[in-house]
Amino acid sequence: MEQFKELREKANLLRKWSLISTTEAESGHPTSCLSAADVTAVLFDKYFTYDLAKPLNLYNDRFVLSKGHASPLLYALFGMAGAYPLEELKTLRKLGSRFEGHPVPSFIYAEAATGSLGQGLSVGAALALIARRENLPYKTYVLTGDGELAEGQIWEAANFSSYHKLDNLIALLDINRLAQSQETMFGHDIEKYISRFQAFGFEVRAIDGHNFSEIDSAFDLAVKNNTGKPFAIIAKTFKGKGISFLENKDGWHGKVLKKDELQKALTELGNVDDSLHFHLKKPSPAKLQESISVNTTVKMSFEKNKDYATREIFGQVLAKMGEKNKNIYTLDGDVKNSTFTEDFQKAWPDRFVECYIAEQNMVSVAAGLSRLGKIPFVATFAAFLTRAADQIRMARVSEANIKFVGSHVGVSIGEDGPSQMGLEDIAMFGAIPGTIILQPADAVSAAKLVPLMALHQGFAYMRTLRSKTHLLYENEEEFQIGGSKILQQSRDDQLTVAATGITVFEAMKAAEELKREGINVRVVDCYSINPIDEVTLKKCLQETRKKILITVEDHFIHGGLGDFAAAITGINKQVEKMAVTKISQSGTKDQLLDDAGISAAHIINRVKELVRSAQSVFA
């Protein structure tokens, strides 16, 4: 009698339902499931500790499916563990099903939404990091494909994992040779993976991923691993394993079996007992992340005649908030002395995560931290947040609760030149549904808005300024998400200038000069860019002579404040966008604001043009 007979049958039950569900759905990636069925069957059968009733139990082991297209395998695993009947997998990829094409949060056992490749190891590293820092006993398993090992983020995550000595992290590499359109770069040259992961500081065990004895002894080693190094099980596997006409055959990626092919395949699998189950070990006791309902109000006061950089205030407030809220984590990409997250590091080193210059990993680590109830603040130059645009996109699909802070926005940073200027960040975050976007122009508003970001559940983004600015507000002034402040108004305003961040000061300068020339304009500080303050802006449009709103921002012209303002409906209006329309250069702040056409002088000219023109289109 074969030692692993039942295990083999369980793996075949995973195969069976990977095939049935995808054929039923008429789309999906069955062959990518088949290669990993044996490895994951052993994991769930013998090693995985999990409380199905409490996915967020902090004693649960963690399983991250980095190769998200193998979702039917994930669904079959938890089904066989008893989370739901396998029969329900027939709803795969159908509207309203929890079994989407790639895992999303409606599947509550998914640690993260995956499907954009190469992100799972970072998520897993975050989960393993929490266990390390909070002395929790669980293991984190990450199943990756081989195609996705080409993504640079994998190596960012590998460095991160070995640097942080995450020997509680176990990467399962499903080296099935075939990617989507052809063989991977290395095919079955397993040595290539061994040398790379060893060089990046992993303890490595290479196995035949279809040999249960080898799989089992690899897991046995992995769970006992206390070398200080993360563990990689490099499994040589075959795509489509177990079905003769699929196994190791090219041209089957993302293809499903027709009904007759399915029958043939199921016949090959033989009589697989549908009642086979994984009996997961349940951890005891249960422990959940403590709730975050704490007061994040931070008292600060600023001196009237002093200038402050909003980035500095952000750092100070963040450090203070860390005291009251122990779930706040801060992540840095080696710019903490520019973003001022170094203040947080000094105060709360245990909740500070240095990610070095690897923004993609940083964002996905934040998504992992959020999964277990942390409130991660991710800060770098706004320009360098674009490095992680895909990870930000996927973190949003994961419904992660991340606070992003981008410093050094706009041409106003000056001499460093265009590579360092954040000029597309509002467009990037603005496109992502439900993302709060804030840009305080002075110290008071910065100090009041940072806590509101923390309290907001979901994505929030704040732009901070490189240069110091004057105070606009009294220390007692209050601010809110979706708010704005009218800084200057009269009974005879011609039009409204809505500015944000550094351009608020240009707008104020322009308004003062225009006033001297007998032209009154209203000036609004749109510190909340999304949501924008519709009520106030509508009121301004109604109360000014021309129904004109000029928006001025240190951001590229498409996708910024101007487009949020232009989207206000239900009112006569003409929105004139003043923003950056070309690649900037090196120069002083004032030279570049002028060169970009968003200085006080340009605002004055635009206002005069619009006011003097015989009539506005609405007059």
Added chain:
Amino acid sequence: MEQFKELREKANLLRKWSLISTTEAESGHPTSCLSAADVTAVLFDKYFTYDLAKPLNLYNDRFVLSKGHASPLLYALFGMAGAYPLEELKTLRKLGSRFEGHPVPSFIYAEAATGSLGQGLSVGAALALIARRENLPYKTYVLTGDGELAEGQIWEAANFSSYHKLDNLIALLDINRLAQSQETMFGHDIEKYISRFQAFGFEVRAIDGHNFSEIDSAFDLAVKNNTGKPFAIIAKTFKGKGISFLENKDGWHGKVLKKDELQKALTELGNVDDSLHFHLKKPSPAKLQESISVNTTVKMSFEKNKDYATREIFGQVLAKMGEKNKNIYTLDGDVKNSTFTEDFQKAWPDRFVECYIAEQNMVSVAAGLSRLGKIPFVATFAAFLTRAADQIRMARVSEANIKFVGSHVGVSIGEDGPSQMGLEDIAMFGAIPGTIILQPADAVSAAKLVPLMALHQGFAYMRTLRSKTHLLYENEEEFQIGGSKILQQSRDDQLTVAATGITVFEAMKAAEELKREGINVRVVDCYSINPIDEVTLKKCLQETRKKILITVEDHFIHGGLGDFAAAITGINKQVEKMAVTKISQSGTKDQLLDDAGISAAHIINRVKELVRSAQSVFA
């Protein structure tokens, strides 16, 4: 007499001007220049072959400064080579100077704009690849910092370089231990770098980066390298080398010397002869990339009753264009059977570059190809182009001539779910100044627009559809960048529905149904999203009863077609945006279009609401 006395003095002249120029500029990164002065002095003194009069001479060696913040070093190197007087370096970082804070194309010797770290090796790999494929003799040198080796893209580029056997590529790794805010992850643990680069397939030579004899023998080996492996010179160096109070000292990143500190430093350097020069070997003969002024018109005709996917047509047209224009290259991230660039690969394998699943490297490789006159087409899923948002941003700063094609846009892809849906791509490309954005809805328009992308000098982006669509146009129809097509109109149109891509068909369905109910609406196919067809849309606004324009797009609501339409000025208008406002899910195309609120049924409802409401805001 010391063997390397003059070389040492030349290196010190590089140091001197790195210090003078940054002190003069009052900002910059002098210490990052000092660590690499010795290595680059040897390169320029003995190995670098270059025709200063013709930077694009295809026999020139190539020098890529990946650590862009060391720009003063780059400027001093070419100054000492005779390109301009060193005295001109005093204009560093001043408005209008060619010596910007980080290299940009106005410095004509820069192979790429750098300053976002970790991108230079990819650019260099592209340059080395051209030499390989076109049998050119030049070497490509890439100077990287150590901080930036944490970026995953470095490892994507490393895989790419060794996979393509680029033994004409020489990476110079300036391991100066100190990054911006602290020591790098590995400090001076050189073994960490040796093992990583060896594992990734490099021939490696580790040296003392301040020992001229070691530097020279490393270069000697590197230029003779014919192992089939790229070469890495791993130089252990000291940040601030040569100046006692800077050398190996923390806290000096991005800081410049005050005038008195500069004097002290120059005194330490001693009497450095300003007339010292690098006498670059000039390559002969000169060869420039052939011009691209060829006809890219492609004749295709389509069958009336057949459906076509625009992504398939893109692939076919691209393959045909490849015949007429030998400068066209195509880059793939292992989705060529989805984007249909496989057609190009089959026809022109020598100009097809498989980049595997590593989008960041793919885009920076394209920037490198563009530098030497190629016209790279970069194609992957639109969603995965976000993976390279920062590289796209930097390629634009480089003024690269790249054509991007994103397939599988929108919720209309269906069952695969949100991770695969390109819904922020218009926002991303729209923010980048001067980027053409096209979205053909049918085969005819796709076939006509792809050649226009190739002819356009600069960035152009095309969205292609997953699903097949009906023909909208006759084979003879003509299209242009900035154009649109009115698909349905009457003398009694209530308002205009402007759609793009898949929503054109929803708008047409809606218009037909509305017509049956006695409501005429005009339908416009906005196949050119940027620039948008202002003339036609203004005409539509003027000619319809209500001054209402409804935009409908399979893209998130911020930053898409709607915002381009709303930005049209000089006319009374009300723009109502219909677009995706939430994270989508798995389902069929039609279910998801409806779920997202952009189906024909939703358009019908919105039109009725707007038409029935007592009056529009302008009525």
